[in-house]
Amino acid sequence: MSDVRLTIDDREVVVPEGTTILEAARSVGIEIPHFCYHPGLSAPSNCRMCLVEVQGQDKLVPSCATAVADGMVVRTGTPRVHESHRSVMEFYLSNHPLDCPVCDQAGECVLQDYSYGWGSATSRFEETKVTQPVKDVGPDIVLYADRCIMCTRCVRFLREVSGTGELSVIHRGVRSEIHVAGDRPVTNPLAGNIVDICPVGALCSKDFLFKCRVWWLTSTASACPRCARACSIRVDSSEGRILRIKPRENAAVNGMWICDEGRFAFRQWHGAGRLDVPLVNGDRGFTHCDWDEAIALAARSLRQVAMRYGGESVAFIGSPWATIEENMLLARLFVSLGATMGSLWPAPAESPQRFPGFEISGEKAWNVAGARRTLMDVAGQLLTLDRLADEIERGRVRAVYALGGAYRGALVPCDDLGLELLEFFAIQTCFVTDKGLKANLILPGASPYEKVGTVRNERGVLQEVNAVMSPPGQARRDWDILMALAKALAATVDDDLTRAVLDRPAAQWNYTRSASGNE
Amino acid sequence: MTHLPGPIFNAPGRATADRGLPTPAYDTPRPGPQKEKRLSARPTFFQRLIVPGLLRTWWSGVRHIWQKKLTVQWPEQVREVSDNYRGVHRLNKDDRGRMKCVACFLCQTACPANCIRIEAGPSPWPDRPKYAVRFTIDELRCVFCGMCEEACPEDAIELTRIYSLVGTRRDEMLFDKEQLLTMYDLTRDEKHPLRW
Amino acid sequence: MTVELTLLPAGTSADHPETLDAYQARGGYAAWRIALGRGDPQRVIDEVQRSGLRGRGGAGFPTARKWSFMPKDGHGPAFVCCNADESEPGTFKDRRLLEATPHQVLEGLLLACYAVRATCGYVFLRWEYPRAARAMQAAIDEATQIGLIGSDVLGTGYSVEVRLRKGAGTYISGEETGLLETTEGKRGWPRQKPPFPAARGLFGMPTTVNNVETLACVPVIVSEGGEAFAAIGLPGNTGPKLYCLSGCVRRPGLYEAPMTVTLRELILDDRFGGGVADGRPPKAVIPGGSSAPVLRAEEIDVPADFDHLQAAGSMLGSAGVMVLDDRTCMVRVAANACGFFDHESCGQCTPCREGVHWVRQILDRIESGRGRPGDADVAIDRLDAIAGQTICPFGEAVAWGVGSIIRKFREEFDEHIRLRGCPFPAWGFRSNGS
């Protein structure tokens, strides 16, 4: 495609042919106000907020739907354009309930922002406002139809991206209303995105409803741990609690959306039931112990086994829920002890879900690719769990140390591993159930939202993850546990590795001999 | 008013008088003949003696022993506070006796002392989506600045003229929703003419 | 035998749709055969070009030019839509054509299809015209039966089909792109132009949309020749024109006249309206449906054609001439028109959606005696803010139609506000209920 040269507000802009004026302006940092336009959706240009002046055209043109042309001269700040913005804002606010105080969107509301720019402090509207109902449009979404500005982003999303089309517009004119058929609520796995793209507070997440005013949220950039796609996300938390998760735009990973599974994945690790003290399996079953004891016990047991049966009788199991760095530290630590056999817990597998504009991976852990590749790189080989079980049965493996970190309900599959044959088995994990683990030592690890590190998604994209909060109780980040263990074992951990982890951002870190970014 | 010479000495109330503002009461010159006083850079011999000066200073303090006292002997005497005095908070009720607050958190946001804590929830009434399930003000932390009142879009929170706020434990001073609504019942008929 | 150069041929009536035989008996489908026989679609366009035919839907755009926008080397499907969604208040000319002479419209559609090399013609009919729908469907069936429609028509290798679509009864479906959306089965929401329908129209394919009356003219032009058509009326405003006369007029109805006729003649002449009802003086005339700006009584000595009316500050539009006598409350007229537009606004663009409702409320308030000084100014300001800001011309329709009433009869609005009620006895004096 050839480039087009045009002038926007006296600035020369060169963009590919077919670009809209709005996007061209955006590319040079000129923000044209808009409601209905969304970069991930079609542009019906119905909000009439993005009108700009184009030289030679007597009417203002909608910048979101007008393609650039060579030599076009666009002005976004003329009195006429501002008058148009002001006028449109007055129309918007005439029937808007103006209930910002109780609206969850307040603070991140486009309508609110624009009314600072082009709104008026007083209203000429003295008529009766059209009132519309509050509608339950789905299990997690509620529609305050009163606040709706009819930008139809939600309708278009459900038609164009999820392809499910649950929402539509009913009635005409000022009585137009977003509507859902009673027997077809918005239940598709991408539904949460319509809350994100709603420019006002019309569509609200029931989960987040009334929880917190947005200006008190702290946002942390991270990646979604729910599946191997590892969508880029923004975790919004307040007072150490995750309150909501929103997608971050990342063309290489998830585009602009995330699925609801990922959106609410934090519940999988949050709340009661998290393991928060080290547990040691003794004569009286599992008992609490402190960290020094736990680490000392692990070090002592591992050294004993290694001395008695040789270093290769110690095996390790990496985790797809742990970061690349944690897996690498695990592998290096045990390779330095003489271990040769390593394995990786498989991520729970489901069938992938495909939508017209999005795909959810079937591998339900974020770092499957990263963990596998890291362990292979360090250990040279990676046994399947079945192979490891064979080795245990044959008595060639006497001690196993494992990373865990799986979410609630997806405990690591260690039932068939023959753990009872082992002399020592320790695992760092987040949950223990009665069915659980025949481990000698269970160390409370961190959930993906409590970690710092790097993950590699199924497409080979490396992403940095950041800690939103501290692990609960005495639980520690898995990296810290491994470092403590390394210290207790007097093992030398590669300085490069620690430095690499400490020097953010990790995504730029060339962590192995074969790291090459996108595969 | 006599203008004292020299740049150091400024006649009391002069700055405000020059700006055309009313002279504050405390700056009003005492009635009586105003003698022009001159202060030269060099102290006179009399001043150098110090002792008479000391005695005069001492007397100026001692004199007050039998002068009128300003202390208000609470609780026997009750001080009349002005109409826009900012005392304990109250949560207003509407004409149907329901809490006016819609849990918009603006008071909490505006509060410079971080003494307001609200928990919102779906309202049991159809005319509003949201209301405060819990509403707590730490009266010990409060600086009684009145910003909450200013911020409130519903006129739901107000400061009353009640200033005798005592308790024997810290948690007594954490006023919850019920207490704050009770404050409204106690002060229902009060008017705050200067604030709105 | 040729078709008479009239759109209301003698012997046809809305009660009995003209049959295929009757139509052919008065020369019907001759043009279709001629055009196909010539084998060159461009000659149809040329003929229409010579006739000077302008679109009868409202905008008065030269039909030949519109057709010439269609891609000449199109490989995929292309469409012609017959816009039979006649929703403009005061307009009923298409209904008469569809109900009385469906074949003439159909033939026009076929010729248009041929001219723009379309593969399919759509007749988009409003839901409120069941009789027209029946007549049209019967005409399509009859024509298909004798091979005038279908694949390889008359052995010329040209294939065309005609489909009838019925709308759900919205005004906005009569708008060019709104019609396309509705025809596709979607909600009748107009599209942003560009892209124009000639580039991307129905189902994303090149499409031409023509009014019923326009299409009804085409067979005459093709069979009689463009010059004969152009001989009627003045250059630029050629051919016979149907006028829908309604309101306070002695003989309301549909009249055919060359576009040299003045509005005053239409109203007062015995051939047409025969004078204002009850012998009252006229107060105002809306010459082209409710979206056309109103003309005061002293402005009606103007030929009812495209150019003169535009020069007079109004437009011919759909030629729905509405006559208002001196008993008419203009506030009521404006409120009524605005109420119609409020009801029919599709709700897609913000200015129109919110603005029309706003203005309607203001006008209703003024009419019911609750007006305040300044209300009329707010109404005009808001109407001006709608015009030019919307996707489709609906915004302009409201702004011009209603706005002109407020501007030209401002004194009546001020009177309402001053009196706190409507001073016109015909509507009863209504005060604000005090």
Next chain:
Amino acid sequence: MMIAINLVKVLIVFAFVQAMAGLTLWAERRLSALMQDRWGPNRLGPFGLLQPLADSVKLLLKEDITPQGVDRLLYYLAPAMSLAPALMTVAVVPFGEPVTLFGQYVVPLQVADIHLGILFILAVGSLEIYGIVFGAWASNNKYSLLGGVRSVAQMLSYELFMGGSLVGVVMLTGSLRLNDIVASQQHLLWGWLPAWNLFRQPLGFVVFLVAAFAETNRLPFDLPESEQELVGGYHTEYSSMKFVMFFIAEYAAVFTMSALLATVFLGGYGLPGLSVAECGPVWWLPVAQAAVFLTKTLLFVLLFITVRWSLSRLRYDQLMRLGWKVMLPLALLNIVVTGTLMFLWRTTG
């Protein structure tokens, strides 16, 4: 029996001084309040008289904090060392003429009738500095230490002319014994003016008064504990009972110093015409003399208090300049003048 009587006397005097210290404290609080247009403590007991008691109880119940790194021995010793000299000084102050008890025991109304009374007072009074310096040093706090250092310098400077100012009195009396000094003031000058040293030694009185303020660390010479600069000075780190002792010591010192002033310069317990010599051994005489003594003392206490709440503190350099360059010369001048006048008096008769 004499021993028993002396013990009772000691107890009564010490208890009285401490009670007066409490009363002084109350008076200070009330007076300071009144001078500031407030009321002061008026809730506890009549006129709030029980307030010092309540304060003591409160302070006693407070946590006794010993900061880290203190020199424990000196830290604990300091308050006692501060209080003791104040109480000891009063031992030599007579508050009446000797009385005869049970017809046989002649009891001086005084704990100890020492011949070198004035010297004793100067010597013991100087010991008070140890309490302050020890407390300051032991506290391991720079503010305390600064207070202590200032205190030493101040004491050294002011002790000197304090002694000097008394030389005139001693010269006039010809004795260091306080009883003699009191007795020497009992006649009238020119038949109408009491022969108090206040009138006979006006310069000496002023110099001694200044020294007295400095000795008691009271404003305008309270540099050792100047709150604005040194938090609390030498007692910054003291709390509870130990703080109370410093506190009582201060007020005991005030009372003692007032008693001394009354004795040396205001004729002590005597008023013209109020003595055994003139009234005979009537039972009410000791009571009246004690009352006179107390009244004179309280006058000085009031002076101490009102001065504190009306004058402002000197700067340190001003303090030193005043001591060495004004007061010391004045004290010396006083001796010279007194000596010259006495010489002239004697020689001219």
